[in-house]
Amino acid sequence: MTDFKPIRALGLMSGTSMDGVDGAVLTTDGVEIHDFGESAFRPFTPSEAETLRAAQGLWPGEKPDVLQAALKVVQAAHTDLVLEFDTIELVGFHGQTLNHDPDNGRTFQLGDGADLAQRSGIPTVWDFRSNDMVMGGQGAPLAPFFHFACAKWAGLTAPAAFLNLGGVGNVTVVDPSKPSPETTGALLAFDTGPANAPLNDLMTARLGRDFDEDGALAAAGVVDETVLTRVFQRAFFAQKPPKSLDRHDFHDVLDLVDRLGDADAAATLTALPAACVAANQSHLTLPPQNWYVCGGGACNPVMMQELSNRLKGRVSSIEELGLDGDMLEAQAFAYLAVRSYRGLPLSAPATTGCKAPAIGGRYSQP
Numbered sequence: 001m002t003d004f005k006p007i008r009a010l011g012l013m014s015g016t017s018m019d020g021v022d023g024a025v026l027t028t029d030g031v032e033i034h035d036f037g038e039s040a041f042r043p044f045t046p047s048e049a050e051t052l053r054a055a056q057g058l059w060p061g062e063k064p065d066v067l068q069a070a071l072k073v074v075q076a077a078h079t080d081l082v083l084e085f086d087t088i089e090l091v092g093f094h095g096q097t098l099n100h101d102p103d104n105g106r107t108f109q110l111g112d113g114a115d116l117a118q119r120s121g122i123p124t125v126w127d128f129r130s131n132d133m134v135m136g137g138q139g140a141p142l143a144p145f146f147h148f149a150c151a152k153w154a155g156l157t158a159p160a161a162f163l164n165l166g167g168v169g170n171v172t173v174v175d176p177s178k179p180s181p182e183t184t185g186a187l188l189a190f191d192t193g194p195a196n197a198p199l200n201d202l203m204t205a206r207l208g209r210d211f212d213e214d215g216a217l218a219a220a221g222v223v224d225e226t227v228l229t230r231v232f233q234r235a236f237f238a239q240k241p242p243k244s245l246d247r248h249d250f251h252d253v254l255d256l257v258d259r260l261g262d263a264d265a266a267a268t269l270t271a272l273p274a275a276c277v278a279a280n281q282s283h284l285t286l287p288p289q290n291w292y293v294c295g296g297g298a299c300n301p302v303m304m305q306e307l308s309n310r311l312k313g314r315v316s317s318i319e320e321l322g323l324d325g326d327m328l329e330a331q332a333f334a335y336l337a338v339r340s341y342r343g344l345p346l347s348a349p350a351t352t353g354c355k356a357p358a359i360g361g362r363y364s365q366p
Contacts (some may be wrong), residue, residue, distance in 0.1 A: 006034045010085055011092040011334030012078055016167040018052050020044045023081045024330035030338040033153040039327045042081040048073045058098050059108055074111050082120040092337025093126040102138040102244050114364040125337035127362040132347045137354030140244040144172040144189035144351040146332035148181035154321040161288035165297025168245050169195035169273050173286050182348045182357040189351040190241030193276030194250040196296045199269040201254055206262055215302030218270035221263030227256045228272060232279035241283050242353040273297055274306035294318040294325030
């Protein structure tokens with residue numbers, strides 16, 4: 001491989017929680033991480049978040065007025081954030097996921113990278129998922145190649161799991177002894193099941209809160225194991241990876257805790273992500289010695305304890321490696337933007353199910 005000068009790239013990520021946009025700088029040649037830079041968060045206003053939620057579940061061409069209003073929010077918020085940073089050479093723009101249907105080869109991230117490049121004056125890589133799906137992949141998860149680079153950066157030598165508990169849970173098992181992320185056996189990645197989405201939905205519906213801060217309500221309740229069993233007996237958990245989910249695929253989980261009081265319902269839905277990961281452990285050909293947790297779940301001590309109780313191996317926050325769990329996904333899209341720019345693969349059969357290592361992303365000049 002020819003020498004390639006590291007690029008100072010800015011990754012942007014707006015997740016399914018729709019609280020705002022994360023931006024994080026990474027200096028990388030698309031293979032190794034050279035430096036972690038500054039980061040920032042641009043929150044959505046309540047009206048912006050409402051506009052985005054109204055577009056959830058839509059596909060291109062449906063309700064054009066709703067989609068156009070949401071697109072304005074996405075473009076404005078991301079532009080605001082990009083302009084907070086200096087000396088950026090490349091932007092990785094994920095956009096806002098509105099729908100994901102891997103069984104039918106469809107995914108929809110709302111966002112116009114060409115427009116963002118014009119607004120910011122910075123070359124922009126976007127539309128990261130489409131080509132993977134053309135290649136027969138699920139289009140998700142896309143962070144595993146970055147997790148491989150993080151494991152190398154942290155000096156790991158034994159198999160380790162990067163577990164992200166956002167709205168949906170996903171895991172990457174990394175074998176850092178392999179030379180590259182597309183090497184056979186280097187990675188195994190898949191969505192594990194619902195994570196914080198059902199719990200957050202419960203808190204909003206019953207108590208008008210966004211989430212269970214510090215797991216306080218869950219700590220006062222008792223887990224109903226019969227509910228957990230009913231969830232992880234579903235076909236998804238027996239399905240071999242790679243596999244991916246949409247935030248709403250387990251929308252009926254809330255119905256299973258209807259009869260429970262607030263504390264017991266919260267305790268059960270806090271245990272649910274750990275039970276789902278545990279139900280998937282049989283798929284792990286490389287049992288990890290350590291589980292490094294990021295995403296909102298890492299901030300919930302009750303959820304972390306449930307993981308420790310139910311998983312084989314040691315569970316800790318990803319911060320233990322010197323990484324920033326809050327910005328890991330944004331950093332991932334900075335990394336993937338540079339890989340895309342270089343024409344390097346972003347996914348592999350063991351991460352998304354694509355037929356062969358797949359390049360991806362569209363490049364737009366200002």
